[in-house]
Amino acid sequence: EIVLTQSPGTLSLSPGERATLSCRASQSVSSSYLAWYQQKPGQAPRLLIYGTSSRATGIPDKFSGSGSGTDFTLTISRLEPEDFAVYYCQQYGSSPYTFGQGTKLEIK
Amino acid sequence: EVQLVQSGAEVKKPGESLKISCKGSGYSFTSNWIGWVRQMPGKGLEWMGIIYPGDSDTRYSPSFQGQVTISADKSISTAYLQWSSLKASDTAMFYCARQHDSGIMDVWGQGTTVTVSS
Numbered sequence: 001e002i003v004l005t006q007s008p009g010t011l012s013l014s015p016g017e018r019a020t021l022s023c024r025a026s027q028s029v030s031s032s033y034l035a036w037y038q039q040k041p042g043q044a045p046r047l048l049i050y051g052t053s054s055r056a057t058g059i060p061d062k063f064s065g066s067g068s069g070t071d072f073t074l075t076i077s078r079l080e081p082e083d084f085a086v087y088y089c090q091q092y093g094s095s096p097y098t099f100g101q102g103t104k105l106e107i108k
Numbered sequence: 109e110v111q112l113v114q115s116g117a118e119v120k121k122p123g124e125s126l127k128i129s130c131k132g133s134g135y136s137f138t139s140n141w142i143g144w145v146r147q148m149p150g151k152g153l154e155w156m157g158i159i160y161p162g163d164s165d166t167r168y169s170p171s172f173q174g175q176v177t178i179s180a181d182k183s184i185s186t187a188y189l190q191w192s193s194l195k196a197s198d199t200a201m202f203y204c205a206r207q208h209d210s211g212i213m214d215v216w217g218q219g220t221t222v223t224v225s226s
Contacts, residue, residue: 033210037153044217045203047213047214056214057214088153092210096157096170096171097155099153
């Protein structure tokens with residue numbers, strides 16, 4: 001089973017700043033099958049990024065993903081109040097399709 | 109509109125059985141996997157398993173194998189997650205999601221809260 005470790009656990013930033021979230025895998029993620037989800041309190045997760053860097057339908061270009069192998073990054077430029085949430089990475093290259101433990105992005 | 113609608117919140121006692129549902133609409137239910145994800149209170153997401161409603165092919169995470177049963181009734185575009193004997197540790201929010209062959213989970217249900225308490 002591939003274990004995903006996200007860092008930091010909590011990220012405190014101000015609106016307008018840039019956020020960089022990290023996801024590290026215990027072994028290489030095949031074919032860059034790495035996704036990012038956003039979850040707000042009381043809501044279901046929402047797909048942001050798939051295939052490491054492809055934005056899901058309706059996701060603004062301020063969200064971008066990068067990486068390969070075992071190291072992946074989600075970058076959110078120009079933070080807005082609605083971006084403060086918990087973000088999860090998920091690998092779907094090898095079953096079971098595991099999630100990271102999440103990074104909470106909070107307003108500073 | 110593509111959507112998954114889950115059954116309502118449940119409150120059960122330890123040892124009871126339970127079956128929650130997830131109804132798909134707006135797309136070909138039999139041509140996409142349905143996955144189940146657990147979220148315990150204040151915790152992260154855990155991938156439990158998937159089912160392909162077209163032929164009921166089912167895969168489980170080792171962590172959930174033998175603990176739950178995933179099934180589907182393609183005639184009514186509904187997938188299920190069931191327990192034969194609930195434990196307090198089954199208390200959680202459970203989400204279903206459409207999972208593509210690639211593994212991407214792009215459409216999610218609203219979640220079903222299960223509370224198990226004596």
